Amino acid sequence: MPFTHRHLLGLEGLSRDELTFLLDTASSFKEISERDIKKVPTLRGKTVVSLFYEASTRTRASFEIAAKRMSADFVSLSSSTSSVTKGETLLDTARNLAAMRPDAIILRHSAAGAPHFLAARLECPIINAGDGAHEHPTQALLDALTIRERKRNMEGLTVAIVGDVLHSRVARSNIFALKTLGATVRLVGPPTLLPPELRAWGDTTSNLAEGVRDADVIMMLRIQLERQGKNFFPTVDEYSRYFCLTQRVVAHARPDVMILHPGPMNRGIEIASDVADGPYSVIMDQVTNGIAVRMAVLYLLANRPRMESETEQEAVETPAPAQPRRLRRRAG
């Protein structure tokens, strides 16, 4: 089943076929980054704008590299260097950018729903690069790709997600995707960060060892140091006493456990260095896979022919099927 959505706002509501198609497309793009000349002409003549209202290293660089490896022209804007500092609203900024006819706008924003807000008002495809505590779809796709490469079948896997689930967009996107793909999720953290409604998505526990017991995958979340002083936990030190992933804790998981972290890591706080750098860690694989996932997303959204008849609704026409193999030949 091809991916026919105009925007990528989140993974909630995507079907298993759609997720699988996205991951398959990403897999097929991986090889490009292994070449000596890491560039294909797939998005030549397309313009991609990234608009970041929050600090980011990984996601932003990853999108930029992904776009450039596809030969798209890439314009990168951040709130600190844009007219936002002059008081321009998000909608005005985005409308002005859209008037320059980009083929996709990548948005990172601290307000949940900000990309949905733009998607309802602009024709241009919107790619959510993280909206507040809501979703971070490309992160969860790269996580799923990383898991799938090692575990082959997602069905029946147990994934323990550990940390600040309440405020984590990474957790939400992963929960939506992993459950759709057939995995079981367990949510682990202090009760202040595990509201009771989470139980609709998976078992919850505040005991880290219990939470990771026999897990196939442990997904650590970054604990935001700013949460200190908001009474979600007394101190970062105390948090780490209960929720830091150490070798001793990892021993409770399956022997072939994979350990993921979306970065940036707080070493020694939520994850011990010897675990982060140890044999179970696939953290660098995640980063590498991020490029392929973002290439796939840009390919599927920015490469769509502009249709005169397209309306505010999602277009229903079927785009040309992904043919990265042929593209590769042309590029090679």
Place this chain on the structure above:
Amino acid sequence: MSTTIIRGGTVVDPANHLNGCRDLVIQEGVVTAIADANGSHETSDAECIDATGCLVVPGLIDIHVHLREPGYEYKETVETGTRAAVAGGFTAVACMANTNPVNDSAAVTDYIRDKATAAGLARVFPIGAVSKGLQGEELAEIGEMHRAGIVAVSDDGMPIMNGGLMRRALEYTAMFGLPVIVHEEERTIAADGVMNEGSLSLRLGLKGVPAAAEEAMVARDIALLERTGGRLHIAHLSTAGSVQLVRAAKQRGLPVTAEVTPHHFTLTEAAVDGYNANAKMNPPLRTQHDVDAVRQGLADGTIDVIATDHAPHHRDEKDVEFDQAANGIVGLETALPLALRLVEETGIPLETIVAALTVNPARVLNLPHGTLSVGAPADVTVIDAQRRWTVEAARFRSKSRNTPFDGMQMQGQAILTMVGGRIVYRAAAGPNA
């Protein structure tokens, strides 16, 4: 002596336990007779309004509106707000104090009343601030404002977090017989929440306001009321737990009253899904359980009043990220059909709904309105309860269009609104005079 007769309608006047076909005779702005509809009282010089097939009720009273003047005239003015009021069937409104400057002085109260007189539409009853500048620290000059004509005090929009101040406000206002109208929100619990806290807020990644934020304050203020002797009126009550607290307090005989908005008895938090800023309000839209509870509260008299919390905002204040969008919606032009819908959907008697829009709010504010008793000012609303229409926000009389009901099918509409015997609104296709 000019005489007007509203003829042939079904007169519903809960204060007089009246629900039947009557002619309403009005002379010199006062109701002079409610007569059997046999025409015997007609005189040749009387102006007749044919209300056959319509409801004739006391002019509706909305004791919770924001008219935004002075200070926020780009959202609403006393004139546009009262124009919206009369078009919605309201003959009187009580306006909150969160203007700029705040209505915490007789001068601002006078200013608002002057504007209302100049507009000449609905009656406007200003509500004064409890605290100076709505800062929640020191009492405003309530006595001075009382002399200027306020009908209640409220820091609406700002909860009174200082329990000591709240206690003194309840005590002090007893001297004037003024109710203290409270926006119940424990700010440290609500924190920076933007919608109801629950599974939907979790899914949308929006910060939640738990029901406990409201209920903790309702419980506090009822506890304070036990020995202070004032009168407490709880604005826009939104949770099942609050209904239960008020019900228990009333059973103990405490002088507490409560209101609910049309949106809180019509919509659930589901309206927020998709980050709809026109479903953002404070208190937030709650769950179906809460909607059922506030409807039950209206049915059994726990909730006395339907009030709109008419909160106009400029488009630019809503057309932003959900977190940053202003709270509140306009309500004056959609309240009546939403209230009438309750009769259809829940079986609450029409008389109860009319009372919640007329005599009950009048009693909360000690107003001589809300009834068609002989001798009462002739504030009358004629309603075509069958008329079907579609909400078109673009055609609102209000200056603002922030409503979640745009495009919704409605049934029932005010077709004639009379204040003191003077027709201040007549629908385009209204009854023939």
